Amino acid sequence: MREVIIYTDGACSGNPGPGGWAAVLLSGPHRKELSGFDPHTTNNRMELQAAIEALRALKYPCKVKLYSDSAYLINAFRQNWLATWQRNGWVNSKKEPVENQDLWQALLEAARPHQVEWLKVQGHADNVENNRCDELARAAIAAGTKG
Template sequence: MKEVTIYTDGACSGNPGPGGWAAVLMYGELKKEMTGGEKHTTNNRMELQAALSSLQALKRPCKVKLHTDSAYLQNCFKQRWYVNWEKNGWKNSRKEPVENKDLWQQLLQETRRHDVEFIKVKGHADDKWNNRCDELARGAVPQ
């Protein structure tokens, strides 16, 4: 399996409001930057969309180190929240529908296709690629 490093970030102007997402994919010396945005969304949706779009861009199953500053994204996979969500018909611990179910379901499909390790990075710190994703995500927010 090819080993790919991915950094992702989401941004929102208001929450909800217009939002953008970004990802930087790295394989050896190759780098690819991806961005997108929506006129009405949330910061969490943009964080999930960044991860989803980056994984969907991989043409074949890969070993992925996905760096994120989103505790929401990382905790779901590290703490395996999705196991109970699936078991409970996509209801959370309060018996309410899981927010962003559509993106979570697609993300689960991608994480089952790839070997993904989620790595938490501190946002707005001194991480070159996280800072680049933040810049790209803010730039992708529709005006």
């Protein structure tokens, strides 16, 4: 199975507001950068969209280490929130519908063919690839709001 390292990030100008997402995919000597824009969204939605788009970009089932500075994204997998939400019919502990259910379901679908390890990285620190994702996500917002 091919091994891929993915870094993702989302950004929002206002929350909600215009948003951007970005991902850096690394595999051996190969590097791919992805980014996109949404005119009206939230930071959490952009964090999820970044992971979805990165996993969808993989052409084959891969062993993935996915790094994000989003506790919302990483904890959903590492603390089994997703399994609980699914078991409870997409209702959270407050008996309310889970926010961003559409993106959580898309993320589960995108992750299904892969072996994904979900890893937390400190945001806005010394991680070069996380900082690059932040830069790309913010550039996507700037480009999207100009055009």
